[in-house]
Amino acid sequence: MATATIPSISEATLSPGGGLFAPPQSKKPVYTVRDVSAARPQAVRLAYREASPAKQPKHVLFAASYNPRLRIIRAIPVELSRRQGQFQARFKAADEFGVGPSMSMALEDLGKTLADLFIGLSEKRDRLGHDLLGLHARLSHYIAFRDER
Amino acid sequence: MKVHEFERLVTKLQLKVRDSRDRIAWFEYDGRVITRTKRSHGKGFDLPAHLIRKQLKVSGKEMAGLIQCSLTFDDYVNILRAKKLL
Numbered sequence: 001m002a003t004a005t006i007p008s009i010s011e012a013t014l015s016p017g018g019g020l021f022a023p024p025q026s027k028k029p030v031y032t033v034r035d036v037s038a039a040r041p042q043a044v045r046l047a048y049r050e051a052s053p054a055k056q057p058k059h060v061l062f063a064a065s066y067n068p069r070l071r072i073i074r075a076i077p078v079e080l081s082r083r084q085g086q087f088q089a090r091f092k093a094a095d096e097f098g099v100g101p102s103m104s105m106a107l108e109d110l111g112k113t114l115a116d117l118f119i120g121l122s123e124k125r126d127r128l129g130h131d132l133l134g135l136h137a138r139l140s141h142y143i144a145f146r147d148e149r
Numbered sequence: 150m151k152v153h154e155f156e157r158l159v160t161k162l163q164l165k166v167r168d169s170r171d172r173i174a175w176f177e178y179d180g181r182v183i184t185r186t187k188r189s190h191g192k193g194f195d196l197p198a199h200l201i202r203k204q205l206k207v208s209g210k211e212m213a214g215l216i217q218c219s220l221t222f223d224d225y226v227n228i229l230r231a232k233k234l235l
Contacts, residue, residue: 088197090200120185132184132185
């Protein structure tokens with residue numbers, strides 16, 4: 001399939017009649033010489049800075065389930081803090097917490113604790129004081145048993 | 150809070166404990182479960198006293214009293230009663 005070659009402005013030349021005509025195609029390479037002596041590029045120094053550490057979030061929404069009997073029906077708002085080299089993840093509404101040497105381990109501890117607590121409260125439901133009954137109700141906004149669909 | 154201080158609370162408040170992933174402790178009174186707390190089995194770091202005392206529904210001063218023997222089991226019951234948790 002033949003393709004028409006459109007000459008660029010620099011390649012095109014005016015014919016004696018004033019029309020544009022393309023120079024004959026040549027297989028010879030074309031070299032252009034540029035004088036770079038006048039404008040010598042300035043030396044550039046690259047300085048590498050150590051990336052500033054990512055800021056630790058103070059709040060996260062947490063929805064990992066650590067017990068196959070349970071499912072998380074709403075993300076749990078968690079406060080994160082660091083004390084004495086330990087990370088603490090706290091679910092304030094339930095006064096429950098997880099601790100660990102890293103943020104993810106503190107969150108994992110909290111997730112497992114919440115799962116244990118929810119199951120424990122559900123099993124003891126008929127014997128709970130009103131404060132723990134309230135806690136169970138608050139947890140039920142976020143956690144449910146899988147068979148309770 | 151150190152582990153032995155937590156254990157002093159367990160003994161003094163006659164908390165029912167269950168050892169699983171963590172050591173979970175429940176305070177029961179008249180057959181009802183009133184408060185709960187926990188500590189991890191990990192060693193080498195302090196337990197978060199301010200979070201444990203919130204779970205046990207006591208102030209910092211009351212917590213110190215419970216650990217340092219100036220408050221008794223009956224005092225704790227009275228604290229919970231005053232907060233209408235019993």
